[in-house]
Amino acid sequence: MEAGEDVVLAVEALSKRYGSLVAVDGISFQVRRGETFGILGPNGAGKTTTLEMIEGLRTPDGGHITLLGLDAVRQRRSVQDRIGVQLQSQALWPELTVEETLKTFSALFRRRLSLEMMMERFSLVDKRRSLVRDLSGGQKQRLSVATALVNDPEVVFLDEPTTGLDPQARRSFWDLIHDMSGEGKTVIVTTHYMEEAEELCERVAIMDHGRIMAMDSPRELVRGLDFDNTVECTFAGSVERERLLALPAVHDVKKENGAHFLFTTDVSATLAGLMGLTDGNGERVQSLQVRTATLEDVFISLTGRRLRD
Amino acid sequence: MNVRSFVQLVVIQATILRRNTGFWVTSIMTAVLSMAVFGWLFNPDTQPFDLALVDEDHSQASRSLVEAFGGIDNVEVREGSRDGEMASLQDGELGAVVIVPEGFADDLGGGSATLPVFYDNSNPIRIGYVTTTVNAVVDSYNDEVVGQSSAVTVQQQAVSTQRVRFIDFLTPGMVGMTVMWVNLGVGFLLVTWREQGILRRLGVTPLRPGSLIASQAASFSIVSLMQVTVVLVMGHFVFDVDIHGSFLWLAVTVFLGVMAMLSVGYVVASLLKTVTSVNAVINLVAFPMMFLGRSYFPLEPPPALKPLIEAIPLTHLNDALREVVNRGGGLGDLWLSWTILAVWVVAGFGLSVRLFRWQ
DSSP states (O other): OOTTSOEEEEEEEEEEEETTEEEEEEEEEEEETTOEEEEEOOTTSSHHHHHHHHHTSSOOSEEEEEETTEETTTTHHHHHTTEEEEOSSOOOOTTSBHHHHHHHHHHTSSSOOOHHHHHHHTTOGGGTTSBGGGSOHHHHHHHHHHHHHTTOOSEEEEESTTTTOOHHHHHHHHHHHHHHHHTTOEEEEEESOHHHHHHHOSEEEEEETTEEEEEEOHHHHHHTSSOSEEEEEEEESOOOHHHHHTSTTEEEEEEETTEEEEEESOHHHHHHHHHHHHHHHSOEEEEEEEEEOOHHHHHHHHHSSOSOO | OOHHHHHHHHHHHHHHHHHSHHHHHHHHHHHHHHHHIIIIITOGGGSOEEEEEEESSOSHHHHHHHHHTTTOTTEEEEEOOHHHHHHHHHTTOOSEEEEEOTTHHHHHHTTOEEEEEEEOTTOHHHHHHHHHHHHHHHHHIIIIIIOOTTSEEEEEOOSOOOOOOHHHHHHHHHHHHHHHHHHHHHHHHHHHHHHTTHHHHHHTSSOOHHHHHHHHHHHHHHHHHHHHHHHHHHHHHHHOOOOOSOHHHHHHHHHHHHHHHHHHHHHHHHHOOSHHHHHHHHHHHHHHHHHHTTSSSOOOOOGGGHHHHHHSHHHHHHHHHHHHHHHOOOHHHHHHHHHHHHHHHHHHHHHHHHHOOOO
């Protein structure tokens, strides 16, 4: 990030431990105003703990958070007045109606948007007098996002917002995030879906075991790989890693759940070698998949593991 | 926190409580059913008792009065000597001893006679029934035999002169019980919200724990006040239970009771994690408290239990309620119970604000 840019969130050497477990291990990053920033990582990587410290739900053990020019720990309430948060669970009162829910959240903030407008925007007008317990999953999801936006926040935090949604609901949720971004809001989103990070985020921090392994735009992260394509294959019988590494143009090999990932700079040369390998030694390729390198490959090459299993 | 957010939180929490029907219906139904059962079906006031008559005048007038006591339902009447019957009364065999003194006929001829009646003071439930029965007999004797309504005046010779029927005793106890059940339930509510992630969600807004607790206290007070009104209105119109004391002192007592029970509920919620465990602990706290706190029966506890009974908030809530409702007590009678309830409030809330967790 260039110096002098409008930094809305600056995290420095942030850490949190639970007993002997180090959940967040001294991470630092900055987010620009208006940016959509992703934290990508598997479950247990420390994404949620990081967000919770920034949002004021947990007190950090070390480090410093500056959000909207304020100390996010000491001036927590002032910060919370200007941010919007959607937690992993859709925390809504089942006994209240849509309108009562929005009115209640709205009353907690100094700055308030018109509730009519919010219900209009999230297609909840027809449901205004329905109890939350009677809403469909998608309606609950929309209401939950609406509660995060009632105070017209400058920064919006979304913790794994599309986990458990079907592909279509996920798509329409992505549109919502594009809209927020279009309004100039800064969006910080955690996810373990690499497609989501690629689709939404201008920059991504890849997190594992409480640390940031890499941070850049999705395109640059992929470009930074020493290979262009990945050949994912499984074999009947076992194949030694050395023999795969010796194949033409193969840069690195990782094994995960029985599948081999061959990172290659020249697909055709590698494939030709792979065919030769199986012909000559009686091993059979069971499945084969060639694809352009993605964020998933960045993660695999950094950690040796896939994002989700 | 501004007024608007406080009012909104009070309103929605009262709404949530109202829509969780089981929450408030159960306790109020328990109170109403208890009053119906003990007020009508198993009224301990109408239990039979023995009455002894001592005729020291041996006149025609005294004989007719003694005869007037014959044939009353539920009352076993006998005659004897003053010393013997007074001894029986001391031994707890009698509900009362009525003495027709020497010179009764002459006094009656002179326009007014007194009739000393000695009551067994050890049983507050029975006393009301006994006094009512004796007074009714004397009243009808005056009207029908003498033909002059104040001819014979009953002179009560008991330490306690209050006419407390069982339903009078029970009604404030039911108020106390209802207040206890509903407000201990705040622990259940809070842990449910924590489990549902609602507390976490509120924790990322500018809302402070103290403000949330204050708004909960307000909405629970409103709900409790309505329940108390239902119980007292039913007591008054169905069972003639009068409120002798001031409504202001009653409101203060109920408010202190609400706060004390809330504080216990909060401490339970702060210490436990799951809805099931909170439920179990609240029941474990509430049931013994309901009986030890004398909501139903005027227990004479074994000495070992006395410190415990004197410490629990329901005892003092019930005591203060009975003081106001039954005896029309003032500040001088109420301050001790109020102080003990206030200690619970301060200690409980102090502890729960410190222990409060959003998640």
